Amino acid sequence: MSLEDLRERVREAAGRGAALRIRGGGSKDFYGNVPRGEVLDTRGCAGIVAYEPTELVLTARCGTALSDLEGILADQGQFLPFEPPHFGPGATLGGCVAAGLSGPRRASGGAVRDAVLGARILDGRGQLLAFGGQVMKNVAGYDVSRLLAGSLGTLGVIVEVSLKLLPRPAAERTRRFEMTQAQALQSLNRWAGQPLPVSASAWRDGALTLRLSGAESAIGAAAQKLGGESMVPEEATRLWSGIREQTDAFFAGDAPLWRLSLPSAAPELSLAGAQLVEWGGALRWLRGDLDAAQVRAAAARAGGHATLFRAKDKSAGAFAPLPPLLARLHRDLKRSFDPAGILNPGRLYPEF
Amino acid sequence: MGSALPPVDLLRQESVSRKLREFLPERAVLWQPEDTRPYECDGLTAYRRVPMVVALPETEAQVQRILKTCHEMEVPVVPRGAGTGLSGGALPPGDGVLLSLAKFMRVLRMDPVARVAVVQPGVRNAAISDVASAFGLYYAPDPSSQIACSIGGNVAENSGGVHCLKYGLTVHNVLRVRGYTIDGEPVEFGSEALDSAGYDLLALAIGSEGLLAVTTEVTVRLLPRPETARVIMASFDDVEKAGDAVAAVIAAGIVPAGLEMMDKPATAAVEQFVHAGYDLEAAAILLCESDGSAAEVEEEIARMKDVLARAGASRIAVSRDESERLRFWSGRKAAFPAVGRISPDYYCMDGTIPKKRLGEMLNFIGAMEKKYGLRCPNVFHAGDGNLHPLILFDANDPEQLKRTEAFAAEVLEKCVAVGGTITGEHGVGVEKIDQMCVQFGAPELEAFHAVKRVFDPKGLLNPGKAVPTLHRCAEFGRMHVRGGQLPHPGLPRF
Numbered sequence: 001m002s003l004e005d006l007r008e009r010v011r012e013a014a015g016r017g018a019a020l021r022i023r024g025g026g027s028k029d030f031y032g033n034v035p036r037g038e039v040l041d042t043r044g045c046a047g048i049v050a051y052e053p054t055e056l057v058l059t060a061r062c063g064t065a066l067s068d069l070e071g072i073l074a075d076q077g078q079f080l081p082f083e084p085p086h087f088g089p090g091a092t093l094g095g096c097v098a099a100g101l102s103g104p105r106r107a108s109g110g111a112v113r114d115a116v117l118g119a120r121i122l123d124g125r126g127q128l129l130a131f132g133g134q135v136m137k138n139v140a141g142y143d144v145s146r147l148l149a150g151s152l153g154t155l156g157v158i159v160e161v162s163l164k165l166l167p168r169p170a171a172e173r174t175r176r177f178e179m180t181q182a183q184a185l186q187s188l189n190r191w192a193g194q195p196l197p198v199s200a201s202a203w204r205d206g207a208l209t210l211r212l213s214g215a216e217s218a219i220g221a222a223a224q225k226l227g228g229e230s231m232v233p234e235e236a237t238r239l240w241s242g243i244r245e246q247t248d249a250f251f252a253g254d255a256p257l258w259r260l261s262l263p264s265a266a267p268e269l270s271l272a273g274a275q276l277v278e279w280g281g282a283l284r285w286l287r288g289d290l291d292a293a294q295v296r297a298a299a300a301r302a303g304g305h306a307t308l309f310r311a312k313d314k315s316a317g318a319f320a321p322l323p324p325l326l327a328r329l330h331r332d333l334k335r336s337f338d339p340a341g342i343l344n345p346g347r348l349y350p351e352f
Numbered sequence: 353m354g355s356a357l358p359p360v361d362l363l364r365q366e367s368v369s370r371k372l373r374e375f376l377p378e379r380a381v382l383w384q385p386e387d388t389r390p391y392e393c394d395g396l397t398a399y400r401r402v403p404m405v406v407a408l409p410e411t412e413a414q415v416q417r418i419l420k421t422c423h424e425m426e427v428p429v430v431p432r433g434a435g436t437g438l439s440g441g442a443l444p445p446g447d448g449v450l451l452s453l454a455k456f457m458r459v460l461r462m463d464p465v466a467r468v469a470v471v472q473p474g475v476r477n478a479a480i481s482d483v484a485s486a487f488g489l490y491y492a493p494d495p496s497s498q499i500a501c502s503i504g505g506n507v508a509e510n511s512g513g514v515h516c517l518k519y520g521l522t523v524h525n526v527l528r529v530r531g532y533t534i535d536g537e538p539v540e541f542g543s544e545a546l547d548s549a550g551y552d553l554l555a556l557a558i559g560s561e562g563l564l565a566v567t568t569e570v571t572v573r574l575l576p577r578p579e580t581a582r583v584i585m586a587s588f589d590d591v592e593k594a595g596d597a598v599a600a601v602i603a604a605g606i607v608p609a610g611l612e613m614m615d616k617p618a619t620a621a622v623e624q625f626v627h628a629g630y631d632l633e634a635a636a637i638l639l640c641e642s643d644g645s646a647a648e649v650e651e652e653i654a655r656m657k658d659v660l661a662r663a664g665a666s667r668i669a670v671s672r673d674e675s676e677r678l679r680f681w682s683g684r685k686a687a688f689p690a691v692g693r694i695s696p697d698y699y700c701m702d703g704t705i706p707k708k709r710l711g712e713m714l715n716f717i718g719a720m721e722k723k724y725g726l727r728c729p730n731v732f733h734a735g736d737g738n739l740h741p742l743i744l745f746d747a748n749d750p751e752q753l754k755r756t757e758a759f760a761a762e763v764l765e766k767c768v769a770v771g772g773t774i775t776g777e778h779g780v781g782v783e784k785i786d787q788m789c790v791q792f793g794a795p796e797l798e799a800f801h802a803v804k805r806v807f808d809p810k811g812l813l814n815p816g817k818a819v820p821t822l823h824r825c826a827e828f829g830r831m832h833v834r835g836g837q838l839p840h841p842g843l844p845r846f
Contacts, residue, residue, distance in 0.1 A: 137516060137736050138772075194488070217645070221647055263466055263543075265463070303545060304544075321549075333806050348551075
């Protein structure tokens with residue numbers, strides 16, 4: 001489906017108030033609340049619009065396969081700094097931005113929203129709107145393009161995105177340390193206060209792994225300073241890919257998966273179930289059949305929020321409920337971009 | 353500007369100040385002209401308007417009551433921080449309340465373990481790093497007015513600085529903003545976690561120029577201070593060659609901590625002023641900084657030197673110590689005041705363009721200098737394509753002012769034409785509001801107004817700024833607005 005086709009489809013659906021379920025490769029069908037509506041397949045609207053490596057900016061259409069895009073960047077020694085999870089072979093750029101999920105590099109390289117420079121969307125009336133641009137500094141108008149990251153397609157069909165890129169680090173090395181979660185949280189926060197080239201961290205089962213990225217000299221010196229055992233490169237690559245794509249053994253099986261986003265220094269959670277800690281302590285994964293209210297209360301007490309990430313039963317709601325004023329702002333923003341309420345209704349919150 | 357506006361409505365002024373004095377101390381409500389006059393403009397002094405009333409609250413509860421009162425009485429409110437903004441974002445309402453957050457000057461919490469600082473909006477940008485330095489930490493965004501500008505203003509404008517390419521803008525370094533909506537409801541965007549449930553309202557609030565909510569508390573992310581930094585100063589005999597050298601540095605996989613360019617007229621103006629040791633023969637000079645561990649910096653400096661030499665640099669100098677590094681930077685940081693010394697007035701532009709169009713843009717500016725008979729030295733944040741061409745003119749000559757306005761408008765419109773933006777870091781405010789009509793179409797402007805209505809249906813918070821009405825775009829078309837002289841002439845700015 002070309003851009004013009006997508007536009008016609010949205011206009012037509014708006015006319016009869018028919019819900020549209022915006023979908024690329026379907027790799028994130030599991031994420032958010034249960035999707036509903038007629039599928040609007042974005043994969044036909046694909047391709048790189050502009051890529052000039054020396055600008056560190058790429059503009060591409062929503063249906064572009066994330067793996068193709070990453071391949072093109074790799075050929076130029078560049079990458080997406082937020083290291084997005086694909087969660088399947090068909091992942092597209094549009095889905096990546098709509099889901100707003102960032103990978104292991106998030107704490108050092110920033111999130112999807114940090115890299116978004118501009119976007120073109122089809123709003124719920126089928127109007128093509130362009131926000132932001134293709135340059136790194138741009139303060140003209142409200143920053144609607146960053147607002148789209150993580151909006152799950154509820155504000156518009158993201159048809160084109162411009163992203164900031166970074167050069168790939170010259171070298172990477174992974175160190176492993178035996179330690180408890182409490183020790184790991186303490187160490188991660190201490191190290192983050194020092195100029196060390198840590199680009200990812202993961203703690204589970206009594207072991208902390210730390211990925212160092214940067215100039216050879218910098219990571220060599222850091223490895224020496226930090227200690228721990230070095231991990232064989234192939235093993236390290238497997239480990240980080242397993243965590244990024246959730247193919248690691250921790251994520252196997254049917255037990256519900258909770259994602260808790262917390263201040264990095266929040267103490268270890270006293271909740272039942274296996275835990276995996278990422279992002280220097282700021283992301284805690286939790287497995288188990290836990291009471292949703294209890295998990296959400298624990299996350300809120302720690303200063304963060306909990307998402308029911310993967311579960312057969314999402315009746316507790318995928319995302320933490322919002323305080324009344326924020327809920328109203330959400331509903332009104334949704335209404336201003338999509339007055340007929342046809343774009344991915346209920347995917348983010350049941351009430352819109 | 354001010355003379356065209358109706359005089360202050362004395363009855364309204366009396367009723368609003370009386371209402372505010374019911375809960376504010378007498379000294380916190382100003383209405384007499386000699387008290388309100390100092391608030392008539394911000395850093396963009398060409399626009400002046402004496403506010404009807406100035407409110408100087410000291411507590412969040414007072415801010416809340418001021419907003420509730422104004423909302424009920426349907427009085428416009430304009431928030432103001434340090435008043436250093438360059439686009440007139442804090443230009444007061446002649447029929448409303450200027451809400452100064454200047455008394456909110458406390459650092460509420462400094463957490464070296466979690467690497468965050470919770471500060472009130474009136475805390476100066478540089479003061480955050482000063483307090484954090486005891487823990488080896490700092491707040492990265494460094495607008496060059498950082499010794500005076502406040503964090504609340506930085507949030508409003510999404511301020512940048514010279515280290516943005518590597519360390520990001522305000523939006524990348526603020527975790528949480530607490531504030532009040534126009535109807536006095538407390539609201540929090542973001543948290544000390546790295547993301548929040550639902551829409552990223554924090555990203556929407558940052559850079560919203562005070563139109564969506566009034567900021568009363570900001571949580572910033574602190575970074576460990578790099579062990580060391582060194583800067584290369586490279587000369588080029590041709591500006592396009594210097595532009596190509598910038599691209600070559602990026603192509604080599606290097607993200608410099610800072611990458612700045614000055615052309616010959618700008619170099620000449622600052623050298624006379626600060627004696628930084630700049631190459632006066634060069635058509636352009638680049639300042640290219642590396643930071644990190646000593647070993648890393650050595651490695652990167654060597655690679656950058658190599659790239660710059662191959663790109664045709666005619667002279668390369670590397671700072672040998674911290675004092676030399678600061679000296680190399682001193683000229684760039686003093687560019688605005690230095691230019692202020694060679695011309696009665698100057699108009700500072702703030703467009704951003706894709707870096708590859710730099711040569712074309714410089715040639716265009718050169719052609720405009722001839723067309724309008726005005727000089728225009730250039731300083732750029734070359735790494736991120738943010739330009740600050742400075743048109744020199746004499747404001748006392750109305751004819752020169754006219755030419756300056758036309759010159760600036762053509763340059764801003766050229767920025768849009770080459771795929772860039774009219775403002776990279778100074779904001780739209782009142783200054784660039786007509787150019788918004790060039791950058792955005794009616795549907796986008798209407799979407800911005802819709803966002804505004806979600807937060808402020810009555811349109812009372814900082815009205816008339818940042819987003820033009822469609823009526824204005826239709827009526828004024830490409831009417832060009834005038835820029836202005838800066839107060840605080842000693843303050844370095846980019």
